[in-house]
Amino acid sequence: MSTASLDLASADEASSRLGISRASLYAYVSRGLVRSFASPHDSRQRLYAVEDVETLVERKARFRRPAAAAATALDWGLPVLETSIxxxxxxxxxxxxxxxxxxxxxxxxxxxxxxxxxxxxxxxxxxxxxxxxxxxxxxxxxxxxxxxxxxxxxxxxxxxxxxxxxxxxxxxxxxxxxxxxxxxxxxxxxxxxxxxxxxxxxxxxxxxxxxxxxxxxxxxxxxxxxxxxxxxxxxxxxxxxxxxxxxxxxxxxxxxxxxxxxxxxxxxxxxxxxxxxxxxxxxxxxxxxxxxxxxxxxxxxxxxxxxxxxxxxxxxxxxxxxxxxxxxxxxxxxxxxxxxxxxxxxxxxxxxxxAALIRPRARYVATDEPSAQKSSS
Incomplete structure (x- = not known):
């Protein structure tokens, strides 16, 4: 993938922004949550997509708010159950x-x-x-x-x-x-x-x-x-x-x-x-x-x-x-x-x-009244 249009950060910058260790950052990369690229200036250095880092920062903020966390619990990439397979x-x-x-x-x-x-x-x-x-x-x-x-x-x-x-x-x-x-x-x-x-x-x-x-x-x-x-x-x-x-x-x-x-x-x-x-x-x-x-x-x-x-x-x-x-x-x-x-x-x-029923909850979002109930005037 071309990195010309991507904002990239070093491992120290990305882990600092996320408030995690570099080891945890590498774990995020292995799970596909943060994209990693070879530096064009030093093949031994990896750079990290700022967009992905910011997405994770926002996600962590949601999880500090229980209602928001529940509403997004089935977003792509979030673990929802355990498996040994x-x-x-x-x-x-x-x-x-x-x-x-x-x-x-x-x-x-x-x-x-x-x-x-x-x-x-x-x-x-x-x-x-x-x-x-x-x-x-x-x-x-x-x-x-x-x-x-x-x-x-x-x-x-x-x-x-x-x-x-x-x-x-x-x-x-x-x-x-x-x-x-x-x-x-x-x-x-x-x-x-x-x-x-x-x-x-x-x-x-x-x-x-x-x-x-x-x-x-x-x-x-x-x-x-x-x-x-x-x-x-x-x-x-x-x-x-x-x-x-x-x-x-x-x-x-x-x-x-x-x-x-x-x-x-x-x-x-x-x-x-x-x-x-x-x-x-x-x-x-x-x-x-x-x-x-x-x-x-x-x-x-x-x-x-x-x-x-x-x-x-x-x-x-x-x-x-x-x-x-x-x-x-x-x-x-x-x-x-x-x-x-x-x-x-x-x-x-x-x-x-x-022996457990998988039954997530939904978060109701109010919408406009059905058109049939609106005044015809």
Missing amino acids: TQIKDGHLFYRGQDAIALARTASLEDTARLLVGALDEDAFLKHSRIPGSLPGPAFGPHGYVAQAVRLLSEPAPRETRAAEVAAILRLMTAAASGGDPGIEPIHIHLASVWKTSPQAADKIRRALVLCADHELSSSAFAVRVTASTGASLRNAIIAGLVTLSGPYHGGMTERVRAFLDNPGTTSPPGLRHRLYPDGDPRGRALLENVPLLASDATTLKTITSASGGSPSIDVALVMMERAYGLPVGAAFTLFAIGRTAGWLAHAIEQRSQ
């Missing part, structure tokens, strides 16, 4: 304490689901699941895929053990994309076979699924937890996450990225950076490693990474991977949804174990 720290993503980037080099989505959910039998994915016999054709993209997955998840389900239910839900999400029963075949192998891709593409599909598996308390994970906290079924909790993911500012960002890559001169580039990763999204970098990008995408990637100062977001990487291997249009969102299901299942199960 995923952590984002110092620009790194961890699943149950394991580095997700390292895990993605060899693990399957099934391995990752076992890790995230916990307490699953080793053979949880070695038994067949009940999949409807009459499946429609494959579906892709936020609209078609979501509709198909919701239909499959809404069908009557047998009483199952937790492991069997987890496996069945992951396979139903896969069947919505492939139009077929994955059986006990690894999900990435099943998708690669249906999509008729190369072994190299199959491995990238595997890696994409693992990198998308969870991302702490994203909007969709929060929706899953709210739903699970009411006592709703696991399948209904996953539906809540899925429809939330489809929004254009979440997983639906992949559609906006594709539109930009198709016509890079007509729209502004979306999804370049993630606020939790000041130095770039490590998932995007890991996914695009050794991917034979289209020439046009390689040029665009070079341009946007130079402008943004870091690696591209996972949304950008998913779409570029889709295009590089000739996957069906919309497969980027499909992979995002199937992979993220592992995390949603973990969040739903963890929330159920806490």
Whole structure:
């Protein structure tokens, strides 16, 4: 990202303005709350965005006023509950304490689901699941895929053990994309076979699924937890996450990225950076490693990474991977949804174990009287 238009402060200035130690400032940077840049005059020095510092100063002032704090408790970036599933720290993503980037080099989505959910039998994915016999054709993209997955998840389900239910839900999400029963075949192998891709593409599909598996308390994970906290079924909790993911500012960002890559001169580039990763999204970098990008995408990637100062977001990487291997249009969102299901299942199960209803309060803001009650004179 160009710093020409940004006001920047030294670490001492930023920490002094916030009234915190330099160690706390670095923690804010790792959480994506304050952007950090290399000094153009000294590569060993970091400078900090004054705009972000002032935003935090104002936020801290609000929290000294209880009513204001309550009104903003769900603002972006504020922690609202505890979890042992995923952590984002110092620009790194961890699943149950394991580095997700390292895990993605060899693990399957099934391995990752076992890790995230916990307490699953080793053979949880070695038994067949009940999949409807009459499946429609494959579906892709936020609209078609979501509709198909919701239909499959809404069908009557047998009483199952937790492991069997987890496996069945992951396979139903896969069947919505492939139009077929994955059986006990690894999900990435099943998708690669249906999509008729190369072994190299199959491995990238595997890696994409693992990198998308969870991302702490994203909007969709929060929706899953709210739903699970009411006592709703696991399948209904996953539906809540899925429809939330489809929004254009979440997983639906992949559609906006594709539109930009198709016509890079007509729209502004979306999804370049993630606020939790000041130095770039490590998932995007890991996914695009050794991917034979289209020439046009390689040029665009070079341009946007130079402008943004870091690696591209996972949304950008998913779409570029889709295009590089000739996957069906919309497969980027499909992979995002199937992979993220592992995390949603973990969040739903963890929330159920806490036996607490998530029920924030609203702050009423008076408005003008309804027009129907106003005088007609």
